Amino acid sequence: MKIEAIKGMSDVLPPESENWQTVEQLAREVFRTYDFQEIRTPIVEPTELFVRSVGETTDVVQKEMYTFKDRKGLSLTLRPEGTASVVRAYIQASLSSKDPIAKLYYFGPMYRYEQPQKGRKREFYQIGVELLGAETPLADAEVLMLLEQLFLKVGVTDTNLEINSLGCKNCRPDYIKAIQKFLKGKLNKFCDDCQKRSQKNPLRILDCKKEGCRKLTEDIPLVSDFWCVECHQHFREVRGLLLAGHVKFKENPRIVRGLDYYCRTTFEVLSDRLGAQNAVAAGGRYDGLVKDLGGPDVPGVGFAIGMERLMMLVSTNPEPRTPNPKPLIYFALLGSEAQQKAMSVIQELRAKGQSVGCAYGGSLKSQMRRADKLNASHVVILGENEVVKGIAIVKEMETGNQKEVLLGRLVEELS
Ligand code: HAM
Numbered sequence: 001m002k003i004e005a006i007k008g009m010s011d012v013l014p015p016e017s018e019n020w021q022t023v024e025q026l027a028r029e030v031f032r033t034y035d036f037q038e039i040r041t042p043i044v045e046p047t048e049l050f051v052r053s054v055g056e057t058t059d060v061v062q063k064e065m066y067t068f069k070d071r072k073g074l075s076l077t078l079r080p081e082g083t084a085s086v087v088r089a090y091i092q093a094s095l096s097s098k099d100p101i102a103k104l105y106y107f108g109p110m111y112r113y114e115q116p117q118k119g120r121k122r123e124f125y126q127i128g129v130e131l132l133g134a135e136t137p138l139a140d141a142e143v144l145m146l147l148e149q150l151f152l153k154v155g156v157t158d159t160n161l162e163i164n165s166l167g168c169k170n171c172r173p174d175y176i177k178a179i180q181k182f183l184k185g186k187l188n189k190f191c192d193d194c195q196k197r198s199q200k201n202p203l204r205i206l207d208c209k210k211e212g213c214r215k216l217t218e219d220i221p222l223v224s225d226f227w228c229v230e231c232h233q234h235f236r237e238v239r240g241l242l243l244a245g246h247v248k249f250k251e252n253p254r255i256v257r258g259l260d261y262y263c264r265t266t267f268e269v270l271s272d273r274l275g276a277q278n279a280v281a282a283g284g285r286y287d288g289l290v291k292d293l294g295g296p297d298v299p300g301v302g303f304a305i306g307m308e309r310l311m312m313l314v315s316t317n318p319e320p321r322t323p324n325p326k327p328l329i330y331f332a333l334l335g336s337e338a339q340q341k342a343m344s345v346i347q348e349l350r351a352k353g354q355s356v357g358c359a360y361g362g363s364l365k366s367q368m369r370r371a372d373k374l375n376a377s378h379v380v381i382l383g384e385n386e387v388v389k390g391i392a393i394v395k396e397m398e399t400g401n402q403k404e405v406l407l408g409r410l411v412e413e414l415s
Contacts, residue, residue: 006122006123007116007122008114008116008120008121008122008123008222008415009121009122009123010121010123010132013223013368019314020307020311023154023207023307023310023311023314024107024127025112026153026154027105027107027127027154027371028149029153029353030146030149030150030153030350030406031105031129031146031352032104032355033149033349033353033354033355033356034142034146034149034350034355034356034357035103035328035348035355035356035357035374036103036104036105036129036131036146036258037103037104037105037151038104038105038106038107038399039086039104039105039106040088040106040108041079041082041084041085041086041088041089041106041108041224042079043079043108043109043111044076044077044078044079044300045076045077045079045084045085045088046074046075046076046077047065047067047076047077048075049077049079049084049395050065050079050080050084050090050224051087051295052292052293053083053084053087053202053259053260053289053292054080054084054259054260054261055259055260055261056345057197057200057201057260057366058201058204058258058259058260059204059258060080060081060112060258060388062260063113063202064080064112064113065071065077065078065080065111065112065113066078066080066113074212075110076234076383079110079111079292080110080111080112081110081126081259081304082106082108082110082126082130082288082304083128083130083261083286083300083302083304084293085107085258085291085292086104086128086130086260086302087130087132087289087290087295087300088293089393090102090104090132090290090295090298091290091293091294091295091296093096095132096132096133096290096295096296096298097218099133099373100133100308101131101132101133101134101360101370102130102131102132102133103129103131103132103192104129104130104131104132105127105128105129105130106126106127106128106130107125107126107127108125108126109123109124109125110122110123110124110125110126111396112124114206116310117276118274118275118277119274119275119277119278119306119308119309119312120274120277121308124306124307125306125307125308126304126306126307127150127303127304127305127307127310128302128303128304128305129142129143129147129302130284130300130301130302131143131300131301131302132290132298132299132300132353133298133299133300133360134299134301134360135299135360135361136237136315136361137234137235137237137238137240137241137265137288138237138241138333138360139299139301139360140234140238140241140264140285140301140338140357141238141241141242141245141247141343142358142361143283143301143302143303143395144161144238144242144247144249144267144303145242145245145247145347147161147196147248147269147283147303147344148161148239149347149350150305151196151269152351153316154310154314155314155315156271156280156313156314156326157309158271158272158273158313159269159270159271159280159313160248160250160269160270161247161248161249161250161267161268161269162249162250162251162252162255162267162268162269162270163238163239163242163249163250163251163252163255163265163266163267164223164252164253164254164255164256164265164266164267165223165227165231165234165235165238165264165265166203166256166262166263166266166284167223167226167227167231167263167264168228168230168231168262168263168264168287169355169403170228170230171226171227171228171231172179172226172263173263174226175203175221175223175226176202177204178221178226179202179203179220179221180202182219182220182221183198183202183205183272189212189216190205190208190212190213190216191208191210191212191213193208194208194213203256203258204258205217205220206220206254206256207254207257207258209375215258222253222254223253223395224253231264235264235265237333237336238265239251240336240340240389241339241340241343244341244343244344245338245344245346245347246347249267249309252268254415257282257284261284261286261288261289261292261365262284262285262286263284263285263287263288264284264285264287265284265285265301266279266281266282266283266284266285267282267283267303269281269282269305271309271313272318273306273312273313274309274312274313277309279306280305280306280309280313281303281304281305281306281310282303282304283301283302283303283304284301284302284303285299285300285301286299286301287299287300288303296394298375327355327375327376327377327378328355328356328357328374328375328376328377329349329354329355329356329357329369329376329377329378329379329380329414330356330357330358330359330367330371330376330378330379330380331346331356331357331358331359331379331380331382332359332364332367332368332371332379332380332382333358333359333367333382333383333385334364334367334382334383335383335384335387336386336392337384337387338382338383338384338386341407342358342380342382343351345380345407345410345411348411349398349411349415351415352411354415356375357371357376357413362383364383371397372397376397377396377397378394378395378396378397378414379394379395379397380392380393380395380410380414381393381394381395381402389406390406390407391404391405391406391407392404392405392407392410393405394410394413394414
């Protein structure tokens with residue numbers, strides 16, 4: 001009898017495997033320009049990790065996990081996604097005590113027992129990114145700019161970024177109550193899944209793909225009407241930074257996501273060329289997750305790209321590029337205006353292949369210490385005075401020499 005691959009799992013054969021390598025190499029180059037480093041975690045984890053992070057009531061945990069007992073009776077699961085494993089590793093290795101900021105990326109297979117169809121597999125690869133330790137909206141914007149840059153680098157220019165904020169633990173309970181109130185009296189018109197969701201995970205009703213349920217939720221209350229002051233401010237700043245970084249996006253208040261750990265910013269990258277499974281990447285902020293899994297109270301934000309879906313969009317063979325490592329330039333930024341001013345310069349430098357890191361908060365002194373720790377060759381200092389004068393101070397770390405450079409000339413000066 002012929003032995004074949006398991007349903008929903010495929011081989012990547014040459015020459016297609018060459019294209020995968022090229023895309024992975026280009027992704028690594030983009031990660032370098034954003035100063036992210038690779039993490040590799042096991043494919044198998046204790047089942048409890050995903051139950052506690054992805055969420056007990058989610059489809060992923062309830063219906064889609066490959067779970068089995070090992071020879072000692074321990075319940076193990078093939079990872080359905082990467083974030084939980086990265087957070088587990090981050091806590092286990094006490095990474096937060098070594099560095100307040102962790103910028104990590106990963107490549108690898110994930111497993112979900114879904115009904116296979118075009119773009120939906122039981123084994124699929126993800127390219128993922130997790131930025132841990134920064135609560136500032138600048139971190140959300142950076143991760144989104146990285147995502148955009150990666151798509152540009154592999155020649156995919158026709159995707160659409162949609163963003164939303166799911167609020168936080170303070171304001172979301174009121175939103176959930178409002179949804180439950182809205183559902184009262186009409187629940188029997190919804191599909192069986194939505195009826196179950198209304199009890200355990202009412203937000204997911206917004207995500208039902210069934211036409212009937214979608215029609216019924218046309219007038220459902222929107223999360224934006226329930227954001228607290230802090231969530232409003234956070235989302236406003238993310239939007240401002242994306243605009244400053246020339247990242248195109250659309251706000252979609254119906255994005256809810258299928259994993260429970262999200263708070264505030266959530267997003268999806270969609271393509272019209274993918275058919276029904278149209279999300280090529282997705283992610284968001286997950287500020288309570290590290291703490292919920294027994295670690296310190298460290299915020300996080302990240303995304304994952306579905307590799308099979310990305311490869312469907314990469315039509316022609318992407319040009320391989322040779323990595324050309326250059327030393328890091330670090331931006332010490334004081335205040336949100338300085339952050340906004342720096343956005344387009346940082347984007348341009350990274351697009352030219354330059355590694356650029358930036359501060360996510362703290363005093364100038366602590367930002368300079370960090371630049372030193374990261375071995376930056378130059379630090380660009382931008383505070384309120386500099387913004388007013390339209391200049392930045394560029395400091396060469398080896399000699400300690402520093403000079404004032406007009407903001408409009410920064411890219412030229414640093415390239
Ligand atoms: P996710 O939305 O579950 O998020 O998956 C991210 C991407 O993986 C999807 O947009 C899609 O491209 C791809 N994907 C998911 N399921 C399948 C499947 N069955 N077949 C093929 N491709 C699939 C996460 O996994 C989060 N961990 C993302 C994240 C990282 N959030 C914060 N950090």
